[in-house]
Amino acid sequence: MSIFPEHFSFLDGRDFERRPQQETMASKVYYALSEGLNLCVEAPTGVGKSIAYLLPAVKWHRNTEQTKPIIITTHTKHLQEQLLKKDVPAVQLMLGEDFNAVIGMGRGNYICMRRMNAAAAGSPDFLPDESMIPEVFRIKSWSATSENGCKTELPFAVDNGAWGTVNAEEGNCLNQRCPHFKPCFFQKSRRSLYGADVIIVNHALFFADLAIKAETGDEQAGILPSASAIIVDECHTVEDVAAVHLGIRLSAGTFLYQLRRIYNKRSKRGAISTVSDNRGRHLAAKMHDEVRDFFQSLHAWLPDENKTHRIHEPVVPENPLAEGLTQLCGLLELYADEEEGNPEKETEYRSLSRRLLKLTDSLSFFLRASSEEHVFWFEKSTKHLSMHAAAIDVAPILNDLLFRSKTPVVTTSATLAVSEKLSYYRSRVGMSESLDMILDSPFDFKNQMKVFAAQTLPSPKENDYEKEALTWLRYFIHMSTGGAFVLFTSFSQMKRIADAVRPFMNEMGLKLLVQGEAASSALLLQAFKEDNNSVLFGTDTFWTGVDVPGESLRNVIIMRIPFAVPDHPLIAARCEHLEKTGGRAFFDFSVPEAQLKLRQGIGRLIRSAKDRGIVVLMDSRVSNTNYGAKFLRAMPEGCEIEHF
Ligand code: SF4
Incomplete structure (x- = not known):
């Protein structure tokens, strides 16, 4: 029996045109999900693949009374919007009933009202630089009328530094202890994810979330709830996106920004600017200069500009910044302990400490360059230097984290086959067991x-x-x-x-x-x-x-x-x-x-x-x-x- 209704017209009066390839794909998707199997489909342009997976997936979700959402991940924003604005309404019409579909975004995209209010109040602890005040005020006045407090909807360009002082950053949330918990933009979005039937995200968020879940061993960690089924559209980009998200990227700017947030010696502002103990401020200022000098010396040491420089051996015997940075993290933890009755400051100190420790560990990992599973390189431009490490072979990692989990995964793209087989693609991404399907093009x-x-x-x-x-x-x-x-x-x-x-x-x-x-x-x-x-x-x-x-x-x-x-x-x-x-x-x-x-x-x-x-x-x-x-x-x- 066909998954599609016998007769169907869109709201604008157009008749739905039945396409054999689309029907074949839809039946296979329904079958794979029902059997709990993975499925890999090459669906050429013109097949209408998004409806060919969305309709059967939602039908299966309904028929089998799944309690967890379906997660659809795509590479481009364009496809996410098409899914939400065109395909979801069409499938709702076909089914004759509504279902709840939302777009999921990373938490850093949302305003944190608590941090924004503190920054707008001009508090030196929450705003590392006074020059950011006008921008913070602009964001604040926009947020008063914003529906979802999301950066993508800002009607003006915003500096990343200013945004970083007001956003809902990872590890810096009071959750239920926060007075803004109920109206909080991020928490509302999170609740909507947990109440959704279908969540649409981009690959970057999906793989970052997967990495957090893997690192913590906790399915509830990260932003996304666990899924009843996962659909990876535009899956041809998965190998590269996963390699980046399972690796690291560091620059002087990343470190210096965090250090200035802790203490900015020029403006005498920053999270610990009012702490009575002087040691943290001295150390933050010292490490700021040492980090800057270290990156500058590496920049001068590397030969050509506008080039990548692969490294095979340790860059230096050991991370020369590790001791000072780790000490600073220790002081931040100490200050957090002393602020136990003040959740706002305690969370800020702990979150800064964890961030800095993670950066320090990543830097040590890069400078050692000893992991055989990773490739390490510098990228140098006229003024900047960045350090990169990426997983060389993502197949075993994705096989373990994604394709061998109990959740069925459908991967699809317009172009996947090599020599009329999908085995090459599947081997690159670790999709070891799966049903395969290559559809004909509907074009002549x-x-x-x-x-x-x-x-x-x-x-x-x-x-x-x-x-x-x-x-x-x-x-x-x-x-x-x-x-x-x-x-x-x-x-x-x-x-x-x-x-x-x-x-x-x-x-x-x-x-x-x-x-x-x-x-x-x-x-x-x-x-x-x-x-x-x-x-x-x-x-x-x-x-x-x-x-x-x-x-x-x-x-x-x-x-x-x-x-x-x-x-x-x-x-x-x-x-x-x-x-x-x-x-x-x-x-x-x-x-x-x-x-x-x-x-x-x-x-x-x-x-x-x-x-x-x-x-x-x-x-x-x-x-x-x-x-x-x-x-x-x-x-x-x-x-x-x-x-x-
Ligand atoms: S709940 Fe968390 S993200 Fe939301 S306003 Fe409070 S601290 Fe910020």
Whole structure:
């Protein structure tokens, strides 16, 4: 029996169009949840995958009287909004009954009334810098009329430092002891999560929450309640998001901000500015200068700017800041003990102490660089230096924390399959046991899309590639009279080719839009959509998640096979890990990753049944190498391929 109602019209009168792929997916989702199984689905553009999981999931939730919510996690805000504003109301209409769906956000996004009032009162203990007062007042007056006290709804830009003094930060909440507990924006949002049938979050919050639950061993820790089912949409980004959230990122700014909150020697403000004991203030001021000097000396020691520097060995024998920072944490705990009758101050001191201790431990972990499961690197720009550690292989961690738990997990995305199988994707994220499903595209690629694949062009590794590629680039832009995305893997190559092609574009009267030449990628995309014949040159951001249905985009030109940059420390470490465990980095990682990315890139072209266009592969390795055949086989079924 179909999951979908026999006849259904949306509120605006449109009839619901039944799609076989959507029905197949919906039935499978219902089956997997009923059996408590994991399910991995490639659901190409046009299938309508969000309704294909939402409807059966809510039906299952109702039919089996689940008490815990369904959690849906997505990569983009755009999809969260689409789910809440379009898909949830549609599914409610289909079911003929309401259910409660909410968007979950991290606590740092909400105002803490207690901290805001203390900061607005100008108290030196709660406001490390007087210059923040006007901004704090602005936030306070906005919060009086705000419905949910959430940063994303602020009608003006706010400095992170000022926001950090008024937000509901982790570990600094009085909970039921707080006089604002009932009207508190964050607590209201938390209560709504616990009362919801469906919670929609982003991957960053979901994986941060998962990490907190894993660290504490407590299912109730973090923000999100435990779930009856988890649906991971846009799941192709999970490996990278999880690697970041299961790792660390540190900068001088992170430390100095916390130290100034404890005591700011310039303004003589900060949490312990009125404590009678002088030791804490002296130590905070001393550590502030030592941290600053330490980061500056590392910045000077590292060779090039605008580069990543991987480290394989300890940077220094031991963390030179650990002793002083740990002592300061000890003093904060002491001051907290002395304030036992004053929950506001006690919580503030303990929260600052825990934060600083965590930063100190992370710094020691980074400087030791000894964990074999992590890769460590510096990122250096002209003025700044940051330290990074990321989990090299997230598969065993996610297998343990997510995919082997009792909660069924559905992962889905438009592009997941490599060589028509989902096993590569599942192996990368540790989804060891799962039902697999690859749905057909609802589009007619035979009639909607044609591929031109380079054969006579020199390989992109050869010197004369750019010169020859330019001739063909002009030819194909001319063929479609613009309306083209030209996708690059290197910013510098994009700029060189943009400069070289500009006179031709002027001659043709076509607008050239180049990433980095507009205020933002969003504005660039908007300009592209508004001009039917423009040509957009872009790198990473334009390969995925960009939607231009209709006439404006009728030509997607891929300049090179999108192999991941092998000198990025995380990519290099993943390749080494594969080699060490008996794999072949190029064939078992670089090629499948590039296949996925290529499929995502060409997926920009056909977004609806009415779209028509061409794809041009400017990299002759697709025609002239053994592995190249895999890329041509990754083209949508039925579309014609012509070599040039
Ligand atoms: S309940 Fe917690 S987050 Fe809310 S106002 Fe009180 S201290 Fe702040």
